[in-house]
Amino acid sequence: MPTDLLSLFFRKLRMLYCSELQLISFLPELAAHASERGLRTGLQQELELSRQRRDTLEIMAATHRISSAGDDCDSMRRLISQSREALRATAWHFPGDDDLHSISAALHRLQILNYGVARSLANRVRLAGDVEKLDGLLDLLLDRYPETCDALVPAGLLARDQPAFR
Secondary structure: OHHHHHHHHHHHHHHHHHHHHHHHHHHHHHHHOOOOHHHHHHHHHHHHHHHHHHHHHHHHHHHOOOOOOOOOOHHHHHHHHHHHHHHHHOOOOOOOHHHHHHHHHHHHHHHHHHHHHHHHHHHHOOOHHHHHHHHHHHHHHHHHOHHHHHOOOOHHHHHOOOOOOO
């Protein structure tokens, strides 16, 4: 069982890494749509934080001598695709900053959920150093997006990414 949990933890690290790469490519696009300077700056800061999280995940993977690449992270890909469709649908008028903030919050709600799962798995396999790093990353996300804790995550959003537990 611990080996299965360890494998699952490593898969979750790769999934988080992949989702951070996707965020890094999408956040500049989102920031370009912002009309309010404060939101644009906030999204650019979020891009830098995403790069820092990516770097931390790379270090964690190297510590365990696993590749950080290799997972597809379908849930983030779907969420970004839906966000792009929503932005195209509002292309005839400039999307409101509230819409952009909602998109960003949804992306980060997914990250908060997945970092929480990774932290729980690290705790279960007694990787105290990883738990500490993931706690720090999770705290940064929660500090930045506290309202995401109040919002529901659609049940179907993650169902295809999660392995079946037996």
